Amino acid sequence: MLSRRAFLASSGMLVVGLRLGARAGAQSIPGADRFVGKSLAPDAVDSYLAIHADESVTIFVGKVDIGTGGRIAMRQIVGEELDIPPERIAMIEGDTALTPNQGATAGSYGIARGGTQLRQAAATARQALIAQAAQRLNKPVAELDVADGVVRSRDASVSVSYGDLIGDRTFNLKVDPKALLKAPDHFRFIGKSLRRPDIPTKVTGLHRYLHDLILPGMLHARVVRPPALGATLASVEEASISGIPGARLVRIQNFLAVAAEREWDAVRASRTLRATWVTGAGLPDAATQFDAMRASRVVRDQDIVKKGDLSALSAPPPGLTRTLTAEYRWPIQTHGSIGPSCGVADVQADRATIWSSSQNTHGFQATAARFLGLERHRVRVIYMDGAGSYGPNGADDACAEAALISKALGKPVRVQWSRQEEHGLDPKGPAQLLELRAILDAEGGVTAWETQAWLPIATANLPNIPLLALDAAGLQQTPGRSTGLIYQNVDPPYTMPNVHAVVHWIADAPLRTSAIRAPGKIANTFAVESFTDEIAALVRVDPVEFRVRRLTNPRAIEVLQRAAARMGWQARPSPRPVEPNAAVLTGRGIAFVHYKHDETLVAMGMEVAVERATGRIRVTRVVCAHDCGLMINPDNVQAQLEGNIIQTLSRALHEEILYDSDRVTTVDWSSYPILKFPEVPTLEFELIQRLDQPPLGAGEAASTPVAAALGNAVFDATGVRLRAVPFRAERVKAALGG
Amino acid sequence: MAKLALRVNGGNREIEADDPDVPLLYVLRDDLGLTGTKFGCGLAQCGACTVLVAGRAVRSCTTPARSVAGQDVVTIEGLGTLDRLDPVQAAFIAEQAAQCGYCTAGMVMTARALLSRTPRPSEAQVREALAGNLCRCGSHARVIRAVMRAAAQGGR
Known part of the structure; x- marks a missing residue:
């Protein structure tokens, strides 16, 4: 275990960053600018790492650490392959001038893809360094070993350090896909729960977030929003803010903003400014949104799975067959970042620098270049930590707004969204509607399974989620919708011969959409795994046994059995016999997912207590068995699982975005409550480490079985099936007949 | 422009406030550079802006700075340092x-x-x-x- 002091002392950049404090210069990491001009090619070793004469190493990572622990895991990966201690490695993230474009930090691919690229680059570097050392030391490669960045002959007669071999020079090498990776039995850092370097500064208030960045001459700005989505600006009374020191106005068509030197003055100006708006087209009725989805125009049907004999679905065979049908609903939800989005921009005539907490700084570089009319290489987007995001929240919007205002005023500008803007305007996880049908034979076997999903269609090759400011300012951008891969996991993960899973892609969604953690797959798994439970209950089979019987992958069976064993699972069908007079009903549930069909495997068990009088659900215990292949840092993996579980419990129990004809009405934490400390259950984990397997990702998978495990446990306790999220007390009470 | 005398992290600080209702959060972050205290909602609903005033946990986003004049305000920066953690x-x-x-x-x-x-x-x-x-x-x-x-x- 590294000590905090050792880590900070040896990772010079972090120390410098602290000393300079929050008002320091323009870089995310002081000193980073000395690397400008370095290679960014995705296939070049120099794009990913540099070894310095003082034996330290800098790594350049396109995937960013949004609180997920990549900042230590990436160092462990590179430290392992180079045989240098991770604390000697500095890391630069998501800076379009310095880091290779490894794609957005999304899809649970930070380590699985980003880390794997980095690992191969480090292995290539090590191979090259040993070859150079062999020449320098006049020894065959086979007689050389590396320890702590020093290449030594086995007889210890001669040695040379990495710094002496390459210090501050480039490799000029392509990443060798065949460069040998270190064998697991030699791992020193991979697989260890090394401590994160960012936590000491985060708990002492010294960590510099994007929200804390102050540039010389910078103005604070607020966007003044219309009272209704899509409203147009008729007039502005500039004199209405004349009493606020230094307050100034920016208007570009329907884009309206105020700026001031002091932040509170900008807030006051945004509240004081008088403007007249003409209301837009209006939103459809939220109360009937699921009926509207079913009735919506279908752009096209897409068969996700179509296999076997599906005749039973159109004409159930006569005799002892049963048909089970159920509809599941998932509401619109927000990312709900605790810090509303922020963006800082310094736009000049021929270039622009934008500081952003976006999970896709490279993507935003292209977007900003388009709307600023600059060549792409003239725009630099630098990642800085924001409040946790779980997909594209308002970060890109805030940055675009800062850039437009900066361009208009000729000064660096910081835009800070309000809570109401974040809840009201961030692009949302869309509603999902699923209808499932099963034809069962006399013995309780599943003759045929059908999933129908109504989902809003994403726009192919959409360059970016359409940004509010560009629409308001009349700037050109490609219209369309982004959702993430929301069709995955709509089919059962079990051995069933006859399955039809179809997505009805519908044209519209009432609000702007984006990918939100495990996009689509939380709702899809809620439907599939609740319905699996419904079938098991109907045929009176224990829910674990029902699943295990229909699985062949030993890793799938292992997670289910380990979760069940940890829970002390007693085999019996659900529901348990309900005690007629009990005030509180208790039960257990299980759910399973094979994320995206071929990635991480998760089994989740849950224990609940349901208050009959109120309908309140108390989750008392969650057990999660998790196999994501190789875990670089098991404690980081567990932290991700804790986050997946708690966040999704919150979404399943409490969260629903509502709107009236003008705008979102759930714009704060009281109208859109999330899970609070008193509700947090006991969390237990069975983490399966597979050192010889590739890493499969841990950022999302464990969120997907949460709602189903919860609903299944409530059913076990009460005999009542909840098919619409959120499971708020009043809804549960009504379902219980109370 | 009113002068406001505050006692923050053990030191006396004087700031100039145009608006008598300026929340403590903005004074801490903007005037005093104490950015460890975070803006989360501005509604006293999330707790990200919590500081201590006379030892009690207070939401600085809805607390007028003038209302804490003369009282001991402690922010995260004043609680402990990397070398001397609370x-x-x-x-x-x-x-x-x-x-x-x-x-x-x-x-x-x-x-x-x-x-x-x-x-x-x-x-x-x-x-x-x-x-x-x-x-x-x-x-x-x-x-x-x-x-x-x-x-x-x-x-x-």
């Missing part, structure tokens, strides 16, 4: 009790106020004390453990 901060590190960390300073301050009044809280008291601090990343279980750890180690 026991609550040390326990958060020991439990690795943060993900994005944006809500963390507010939780540390709330926990500090709790332990100063109730040095040996039950877990239920810890959960209740933190009920007004929201976290979206899901670090709750570690935060609870951290506060219990600080308490067990005599975290006054």
Whole structure:
């Protein structure tokens, strides 16, 4: 275990960053600018790492650490392959001038893809360094070993350090896909729960977030929003803010903003400014949104799975067959970042620098270049930590707004969204509607399974989620919708011969959409795994046994059995016999997912207590068995699982975005409550480490079985099936007949 | 322009306020450069902006700066430093009790106020004390453990 002091002392950049404090210069990491001009090619070793004469190493990572622990895991990966201690490695993230474009930090691919690229680059570097050392030391490669960045002959007669071999020079090498990776039995850092370097500064208030960045001459700005989505600006009374020191106005068509030197003055100006708006087209009725989805125009049907004999679905065979049908609903939800989005921009005539907490700084570089009319290489987007995001929240919007205002005023500008803007305007996880049908034979076997999903269609090759400011300012951008891969996991993960899973892609969604953690797959798994439970209950089979019987992958069976064993699972069908007079009903549930069909495997068990009088659900215990292949840092993996579980419990129990004809009405934490400390259950984990397997990702998978495990446990306790999220007390009470 | 005399992290600070209603949060962050205190909602609903005023946990986003004039204000920067951590901060590190960390300073301050009044809280008291601090990343279980750890180690 590294000590905090050792880590900070040896990772010079972090120390410098602290000393300079929050008002320091323009870089995310002081000193980073000395690397400008370095290679960014995705296939070049120099794009990913540099070894310095003082034996330290800098790594350049396109995937960013949004609180997920990549900042230590990436160092462990590179430290392992180079045989240098991770604390000697500095890391630069998501800076379009310095880091290779490894794609957005999304899809649970930070380590699985980003880390794997980095690992191969480090292995290539090590191979090259040993070859150079062999020449320098006049020894065959086979007689050389590396320890702590020093290449030594086995007889210890001669040695040379990495710094002496390459210090501050480039490799000029392509990443060798065949460069040998270190064998697991030699791992020193991979697989260890090394401590994160960012936590000491985060708990002492010294960590510099994007929200804390102050540039010389910078103005604070607020966007003044219309009272209704899509409203147009008729007039502005500039004199209405004349009493606020230094307050100034920016208007570009329907884009309206105020700026001031002091932040509170900008807030006051945004509240004081008088403007007249003409209301837009209006939103459809939220109360009937699921009926509207079913009735919506279908752009096209897409068969996700179509296999076997599906005749039973159109004409159930006569005799002892049963048909089970159920509809599941998932509401619109927000990312709900605790810090509303922020963006800082310094736009000049021929270039622009934008500081952003976006999970896709490279993507935003292209977007900003388009709307600023600059060549792409003239725009630099630098990642800085924001409040946790779980997909594209308002970060890109805030940055675009800062850039437009900066361009208009000729000064660096910081835009800070309000809570109401974040809840009201961030692009949302869309509603999902699923209808499932099963034809069962006399013995309780599943003759045929059908999933129908109504989902809003994403726009192919959409360059970016359409940004509010560009629409308001009349700037050109490609219209369309982004959702993430929301069709995955709509089919059962079990051995069933006859399955039809179809997505009805519908044209519209009432609000702007984006990918939100495990996009689509939380709702899809809620439907599939609740319905699996419904079938098991109907045929009176224990829910674990029902699943295990229909699985062949030993890793799938292992997670289910380990979760069940940890829970002390007693085999019996659900529901348990309900005690007629009990005030509180208790039960257990299980759910399973094979994320995206071929990635991480998760089994989740849950224990609940349901208050009959109120309908309140108390989750008392969650057990999660998790196999994501190789875990670089098991404690980081567990932290991700804790986050997946708690966040999704919150979404399943409490969260629903509502709107009236003008705008979102759930714009704060009281109208859109999330899970609070008193509700947090006991969390237990069975983490399966597979050192010889590739890493499969841990950022999302464990969120997907949460709602189903919860609903299944409530059913076990009460005999009542909840098919619409959120499971708020009043809804549960009504379902219980109370 | 009114002058405002504050006592922050043990030092006397004087600032000029155009608006007599300026919330303490903006004075701390903008005028005094104490950016460890975070803006989360501006509505006293999330706890990210929590500071101590006369030892009590207070939401700085809705507290007018003038209302705390003359009282001891402590922000996260004044609680402990990397070299001399408050026991609550040390326990958060020991439990690795943060993900994005944006809500963390507010939780540390709330926990500090709790332990100063109730040095040996039950877990239920810890959960209740933190009920007004929201976290979206899901670090709750570690935060609870951290506060219990600080308490067990005599975290006054």
